[in-house]
Amino acid sequence: MSYDSARAAFAEWGVDSEAALARLAPIAISMHCWQGDDVVGFEAQTGTSGGGIQATGNHPGRARTPDELRADLEFAYAMIPGTHRLNLHAMYMDTDDAPDRDAIEYKHFAPWVDWARGQGIGLDFNPTFFAHAKADDNLTLSHPDAGIRDFWIEHGRRTREIAARMGAALGSPCINNIWVPDGYKDTPVDRMAARARLEASLDRMLADAHDPAHMQDAVESKLFGIGVEACTVGSHEFYLGYAIRKGTLLCLDMGHFHPTENIADKLSAVALSLDEILLHVSRPMRWDSDHVILLGDDILAMAHELVSADLLGRTHIGLDFFDATISRTAAWVIGTRNMQKALLRALLMPLDRLRQAETALDFTARMTLTEEIKDLPFGAVWSEFCARHEVPTGLDLIQRLDTYQASVAGRG
DSSP: OOHHHHHHHHHTTTOOHHHHHHHHTTOOOEEEGGGGTTSOOOOSSOOOOTTSOOOOOOOSOOOOSHHHHHHHHHHHHHTSSSOOEEEEEGGGOOOSOOOOGGGOOGGGTHHHHHHHHHHTOEEEEEOOOSSSGGGTTSOSTTOSOHHHHHHHHHHHHHHHHHHHHHHHHHTSOEEEEEOOOOEESSOOSOHHHHHHHHHHHHHHHTOSOOOTTTEEEEEEOOSOBTTBSSEESSOHHHHHHHHHHHTOEEEEETTSSOTTOOHHHHHHHHHTTOSOEEEEEOBOSSSSOOBOOOSSHHHHHHHHHHHHTTOGGGEEEEEOOOOSSSOHHHHHHHHHHHHHHHHHHHHTSOHHHHHHHHHTTOHHHHHHHHHHGGGSOHHHHHHHHHHHTTOOOHHHHHHHHHHHHHHHTTOO
């Protein structure tokens, strides 16, 4: 079907496809660097597995250097309509120096800023509280040892300074997201003590004020992780309360909740108490498995909530998945485009008619409308969006993904 025919089909339902395309175009999705190298990073020091983060698979083509990672990112961005962002972890420094985490400086990440400026994209940042000897106890900011806490507090403080300089250099606020792996494998005796230590550490780490036009803090909760099955110190309730009281962003990661929870339902609930939200889009399979996101019900529901609750202007959308069993560049492209497709489908919903039916308690009409509009030609509108941004679709996209993968398959 041609775009003109699709536009007419949506117009019959009172939906302006041109308005939907105009709203979708400026939405920047923060694409995560760690999909490109399986969360290895570029630190000169050899890290450990502390924190329970690992990728599975050994597909050829893993980026081994910052230059290889940037080349892969450039290819991926060229396959995705619009202008987006890069989410960088502190373990991805680009330097010949070998600073420990509590000694990192802006200069260690300056090549990333120069590259981002050349690409016309913004950067987001994260302290790395895992893959380090001082995280081997699965306790960092809440560790009983004050020396270990001080080490990680200094690391977090420095990432905030670096993030603020990144945001100032690029003219776009850098979201500095804090996730720590702290918790216990078996049932703890004193949860309160650990949470009090975490709160005190966060307070010290966030004590220095930064211009929100340059940097904004976010805190990220989790249900459980490998080695912390019995208790996560930074639970959902802990960070929700902290974000409300301290004025930080709250990060909702789709893989960090119980599999039966509807993460989309949480957006409007927390938005009544928070100014802004950070969203990590992932696809958990029975647990926080970080599968590449598909255009499935959970992603469609998330996008619908962002649009229907008018939260797009208050929500920072980031991706967080890593799969080493498939082409890493294809994973970026597929996942990011699926997030955009979900947003487009939400923007093409006849929300006024749906709200009228719901307000009138006409749930039959609401269900009928919801199901019938699924037959509308969304694909033709998506293809038009891609064409306007000069990116491929269909078999052309697949061929380009395959060609690039073949070009990097020889990496060791």
